[in-house]
Amino acid sequence: MTNNSVIDPATGEEIGKVPDMGVEDAKEAIDIASASFKTWSRTTAKERHDLMKKWYDAMMANQEDLATILTWENGKSLAESRGEIIYGSSFIEWFAEEAVRSYGAVIPNNVASQRYITIKQPVGVVGIITPWNFPNAMITRKVGAALAAGCTVVIKPGAETPFSALALCELAERVGIPAGVINIVTTDAHVKDIGTELTTNPIIKKISFTGSTAVGKLLMKQSSDTMKKISMELGGNAPFIVFDDADVDAAVEGAIASKFRGTGQTCVCANRMYVQKGIYPEFASRLAEKVAQFRIGHGFDKETNFGPLINHAAVKKVTTLVDDAVSKGGELLVGGKHAGGNFYEPTVISGMTKEMRIATEEIFGPVAGLFEFETEDEVIELANNTQFGLAGYFFSRDVGRVWRVAEKLEVGIVGANSGIVSNCYTPFGGVKESGMGREGSLYGISDYQNIKYINMGGIQ
Ligand SMILES: NC(=O)c1ccc[n+]([C@@H]2O[C@H](COP(=O)([O-])OP(=O)(O)OC[C@H]3O[C@@H](n4cnc5c(N)ncnc54)[C@H](O)[C@@H]3O)[C@@H](O)[C@H]2O)c1
Numbered sequence: 001m002t003n004n005s006v007i008d009p010a011t012g013e014e015i016g017k018v019p020d021m022g023v024e025d026a027k028e029a030i031d032i033a034s035a036s037f038k039t040w041s042r043t044t045a046k047e048r049h050d051l052m053k054k055w056y057d058a059m060m061a062n063q064e065d066l067a068t069i070l071t072w073e074n075g076k077s078l079a080e081s082r083g084e085i086i087y088g089s090s091f092i093e094w095f096a097e098e099a100v101r102s103y104g105a106v107i108p109n110n111v112a113s114q115r116y117i118t119i120k121q122p123v124g125v126v127g128i129i130t131p132w133n134f135p136n137a138m139i140t141r142k143v144g145a146a147l148a149a150g151c152t153v154v155i156k157p158g159a160e161t162p163f164s165a166l167a168l169c170e171l172a173e174r175v176g177i178p179a180g181v182i183n184i185v186t187t188d189a190h191v192k193d194i195g196t197e198l199t200t201n202p203i204i205k206k207i208s209f210t211g212s213t214a215v216g217k218l219l220m221k222q223s224s225d226t227m228k229k230i231s232m233e234l235g236g237n238a239p240f241i242v243f244d245d246a247d248v249d250a251a252v253e254g255a256i257a258s259k260f261r262g263t264g265q266t267c268v269c270a271n272r273m274y275v276q277k278g279i280y281p282e283f284a285s286r287l288a289e290k291v292a293q294f295r296i297g298h299g300f301d302k303e304t305n306f307g308p309l310i311n312h313a314a315v316k317k318v319t320t321l322v323d324d325a326v327s328k329g330g331e332l333l334v335g336g337k338h339a340g341g342n343f344y345e346p347t348v349i350s351g352m353t354k355e356m357r358i359a360t361e362e363i364f365g366p367v368a369g370l371f372e373f374e375t376e377d378e379v380i381e382l383a384n385n386t387q388f389g390l391a392g393y394f395f396s397r398d399v400g401r402v403w404r405v406a407e408k409l410e411v412g413i414v415g416a417n418s419g420i421v422s423n424c425y426t427p428f429g430g431v432k433e434s435g436m437g438r439e440g441s442l443y444g445i446s447d448y449q450n451i452k453y454i455n456m457g458g459i460q
């Protein structure tokens with residue numbers, strides 16, 4: 001077996017190697033997960049709760065090490081990585097608590113001699129494929145729900161960030177989660193083949209994927225022959241709307257939080273920023289002023305709060321999108337340049353139009369493009385004119401408008417006067433081509449359970 005290099009995106013230097021596993025390794029991992037399912041699925045909810053709480057405690061006790069690994073392989077600043085470890089581990093705590101509160105139902109009978117009940121059972125072995133942008137939290141949000149339900153898992157983490165996944169697994173083993181319950185397959189060269197194995201192997205009963213819409217569609221097609229359950233957390237193209245009646249301070253703060261988190265590489269990042277005519281000049285200049293204050297550098301540098309993009313391809317894509325906007329008349333208010341290596345300056349562009357590629361494409365980088373609009377109806381139409389529907393944000397102090405716009409945005413998650421929407425308590429997921437299923441919250445565990453109805457007859 002060959003090894004893959006894992007690269008520090010801030011320096012381009014190798015930080016370590018992991019095995020480049022192949023289809024045979026994936027098959028073995030699936031068989032092991034299947035054998036472990038026989039015992040894990042029969043543990044009591046309280047046993048799973050206790051082990052998961054210990055896992056959560058171990059993550060928090062090792063927060064600094066986990067954050068260091070995360071910054072090293074993903075590039076985000078250490079402060080952001082610490083935040084991700086708190087966020088990621090919160091899913092393990094939350095789902096530990098959900099495990100013991102997952103109830104069946106007693107249904108009123110319509111035949112005197114019968115009684116009806118439902119029980120919830122784990123779906124089986126789950127195949128999990130996750131991206132590099134949240135190397136910890138995208139795994140825990142899925143594995144937490146799966147383990148709580150009584151499922152076992154085979155995880156294929158992002159090729160760029162395998163160490164965060166392996167560290168989580170090491171902690172799980174230390175606290176006594178039985179070997180074989182969580183299995184990891186690392187690869188770069190065999191991503192496609194392992195994806196095919198996970199989606200076609202009949203032992204796997206569910207695929208849970210976070211990543212691009214294009215890959216999500218492929219995995220869904222591949223999963224259809226064996227009728228697997230599916231959870232898809234896919235790409236976004238979030239509108240961010242600022243109405244004339246907004247609190248400008250709050251809107252600028254929300255824009256910074258939503259647009260520039262993870263160097264603009266999150267699926268819920270604001271992608272198209274619509275600003276009403278009356279407030280446009282003030283919002284644009286205040287946003288540009290704030291963005292100019294970011295300090296680019298290595299995530300371990302204490303003076304830094306803005307990391308690199310994940311790789312050269314990402315820099316190239318952002319460069320192309322900015323050049324396209326500028327060539328069509330966009331005005332750079334701040335940034336707009338490659339800053340060496342994988343770094344790109346945090347950027348604000350004014351005077352965006354619908355002819356520019358950023359109007360329709362997910363940027364996945366630190367670029368805020370401002371579009372001017374005049375009426376509420378106009379902006380709702382613009383905001384919904386996309387095949388994506390993950391998150392949408394708007395700022396307004398008119399309570400009637402807050403309800404109207406929240407109801408009309410075609411998205412799974414709305415930030416109304418709020419730029420940060422993610423936590424373990426609330427449902428995360430999209431509509432349209434942003435995917436299906438909900439993660440976290442009281443809904444998250446049900447994606448990993450089958451409901452069985454039992455009709456008990458012969459009752460005198
Ligand atoms: N909705 C969400 O919760 C969410 C969260 C994070 C990222 N995303 C989306 O993910 C995208 C960015 O991440 P990315 O570039 O790593 O996405 P990606 O789809 O290229 O990769 C995601 C994962 O899929 C794997 N993969 C790639 N091709 C595959 C194939 N043919 N078969 C099986 N697996 C395959 C990758 O190795 C990685 O593990 C963006 O579109 C972003 O919006 C969505």
Ligand SMILES: O=CCCC(=O)O
Nearest residue numbers: 133265266267268422
């Ligand atoms: O990138 C997508 C996930 C981001 C989040 O969970 O807030």
